[in-house]
Amino acid sequence: MRTAGGAVRTAAVAVAGLVLLAGCGGAGSRDEGGKDDGAAKGERPGGPPRGAPVTARPENVPGNVPGIGTALRSRIPADSRQVVAVYGKGPDSADSTVVLYEKSAKGWDQQGSWAAHNGRRGWTVDHHEDDKRSPVGVFTLTDAGGVLANPGTRLPYTHSSAFTPPSYWPKNTRNDFDYVIAINYNRVKGISPLDPTRPEGRSKxxxxxxxxxxxxxxxxxVSVSKAGMRSLLRALDPARHPVVVMGDKARLASA
Structure with a gap:
């Protein structure tokens, strides 16, 4: 439950939070990606010699989250039962696909898939403020909010007009923050997405x-359609310890 003091604090940091949103929204909306031809970039050409036994790669073994390699898979908490996978088209591409998986006795079952966008310059394993790239990694999902009322999520939800983008942003971004789910990269989890605290420093x-x-x-x-956001918000459950696994396809598979 949010206290009156917490509500005041949220209102107080709202403007600062939006100003400091180095990762979200846009001083510009033009897609500057498209500098490569997709996830094949960086992959080794060819395949096994003819007649050689075909062995499933670890990221494609039944029971594993599809397309996620050993290193990133090992970072998914053991108690996580929901994974939002963001498959970027390529390291320098702004196009991606978001897929929601839930763990069952048989493995990870796909619950939904949506076309999406990521940083306009693609992806990075060393994200810095204003690099216009999305960070690669595994991050927990604990907090949500937006301009619109809670659509039925079980995540803590901050409903506030303070999410409204600044008036000087392009008109096509005016509804970007109608629904948001905070990705726990360089933030304090368990508080409003509007909070501007950066534990690793502002440069990150x-x-x-x-x-x-x-x-x-x-x-x-990472941005998806309104229908996609509503579906994600309604599906994500703190009791299932949801995480997002995100990056370009080649790096997700090899990392």
Whole structure:
């Protein structure tokens, strides 16, 4: 339950939070990606010699989250039962796909899939403020909010007009933060997504969210349709310890 003091604090940091959202929204909405031809970039050509036994790669073994390699898979907490996988088209591309998986006795079952966008310059394993790239990694999902009322999520939800983007942003971004889910990259989890605290320092960026899509790349967030955001918000359950696993396809598979 949020206290009156917490509500006042949220209102007080709202403007500062939006100003410091280095990862979200946009001083510009033009997609600056598209500098490569997709996830094949960096992959080794060819395959096994003819006649050689075909062995499933670890990231494609039944029971594993599809397309996620050993290193990143090992970072998914043992108690996580929900994974939001963000498969970037390529390291320098702003196009991606978001897939929700839930763990059952047989493995990870796909619950939904949506076209999405990520940072307009693609992905990075060393994210910094204003690099216009989304951070690669595994991050927990604990907090949500937006301009619109709670659509039925079990995540703690901050309903506030303070999520409204600044008036000087492009018109097509005006609804970006109608729904948001904070990605726990360089933030304090368990508080409103509006809070501007950056535990690793401001230079490492922050304000990396799942939010509504405006049709092109972001400054570092991951964006999906309104229907997609509503579905994710209604599905995510703190009791299932949801996480997001995100990056370009080649890096997700090899990391």
């Amino acid at each position: 960026g922050g304000g990396i969210w799942l939010h509504m899509d405006h049709g092109s790349g972001t400054s570092g967030c």
